[in-house]
Amino acid sequence: MSKFYTKLTSRLQKFIEAQKIFFVATAPNSGRINLSPKGMDSFRVVDENRVLWLNVTGSGNETAAHLLENKRITIMFCAFEGAPNILRLYGKGKEIKEGDASWDALISLFPKTPGTRQIFDINIESAQTSCGMSIPYFEYKEERNQLNDWAAEQGKEGIKTYWENRNQTSIDGLPTKILE
Numbered sequence: 001m002s003k004f005y006t007k008l009t010s011r012l013q014k015f016i017e018a019q020k021i022f023f024v025a026t027a028p029n030s031g032r033i034n035l036s037p038k039g040m041d042s043f044r045v046v047d048e049n050r051v052l053w054l055n056v057t058g059s060g061n062e063t064a065a066h067l068l069e070n071k072r073i074t075i076m077f078c079a080f081e082g083a084p085n086i087l088r089l090y091g092k093g094k095e096i097k098e099g100d101a102s103w104d105a106l107i108s109l110f111p112k113t114p115g116t117r118q119i120f121d122i123n124i125e126s127a128q129t130s131c132g133m134s135i136p137y138f139e140y141k142e143e144r145n146q147l148n149d150w151a152a153e154q155g156k157e158g159i160k161t162y163w164e165n166r167n168q169t170s171i172d173g174l175p176t177k178i179l180e
Contacts, residue, residue, distance in 0.1 A: 002130040007048035008089075012127060015087060016045055016077055020140050024053070025074040026066035026093075031172035034062035040143065044109050049124045051075070051089065052106060057115035057151055057159055057167070061178055064118065065170035067093045068177060073122055081139070084132035093122040097178075115151025115159055117167070117178070 005012065016022075022043060027033040042054040053075070055063065067073065071092040079085040096102055096119040106119050151159060160179075167178045 002128055005127040005129075008045060008051075008124060008127055009048075012087060012129070013045045015079070015085060016043065016051075018082075019077045019079075021078075021080075023076040023078075024063060025076070026063050026072065028066050028069050028170070028172060028174055031170070031174070034060075034066065034170075036062070040113065040148075041111050042113070051091075051122050051124060052109065053120045053122065054107075054110045054113065055117050055120060056113055056147060057117045057162060058147075059166065060171060061117070061163075061167040061176040062170050063093075063120060064095050064176040064178060065172075065174035067095060067120070069174060073120070075122070078135050079132055080135065081137060084135060086130045086132040086135065088128045088130075089122070089124050090126045090128070091122045091124040093120045095119075096121050113151075114148050115154070117159075117163070 008016070021037055021039050023035060023037055025033065025035045038053070040056070042056070044052045046052055063073070071094065073091055073093040075089040077087045096106055103119070106121070107116070154162065163178045168176055170176060
């Protein structure tokens with residue numbers, strides 16, 4: 001039932017573009033696995049083996065800490081409507097922050113989003129589809145705006161203060177280097 005790919009075919013790219021939610025998983029060499037749901041207009045397929053994910057300020061910064069340690073990342077998409085399908089992207093990621101050489105070119109691919117923290121640039125090593133026949137149907141209603149509203153209210157300085165207080169280490173104490 002499952003099938004592996006060495007690149008994102010046009011069919012897989014279309015599937016990704018149609019999804020409203022995805023899940024990001026990373027893990028340190030030793031410590032807790034992080035698995036987070038993501039939404040918003042925050043994912044881009046650059047080419048057959050490269051994707052970008054715009055990450056916004058949140059309660060933790062686990063992905064940054066884990067990728068600094070080992071670069072491993074898995075992204076999963078599920079079909080909650082239409083034909084059943086699960087797609088996992090396995091790859092190596094790196095963090096791009098404002099001020100980095102490629103920031104301006106990459107950030108221009110996304111809508112302006114309050115609280116933008118970093119972009120993760122991911123090289124896809126393999127992709128896997130599986131049946132997804134046990135995944136229930138869900139109807140998409142709308143985006144939630146609470147995080148954007150909160151970030152806009154904080155402003156750039158408030159967000160930086162939040163990073164200083166809450167985003168400098170992972171839950172396992174690994175550095176995120178968010179302020180470097």
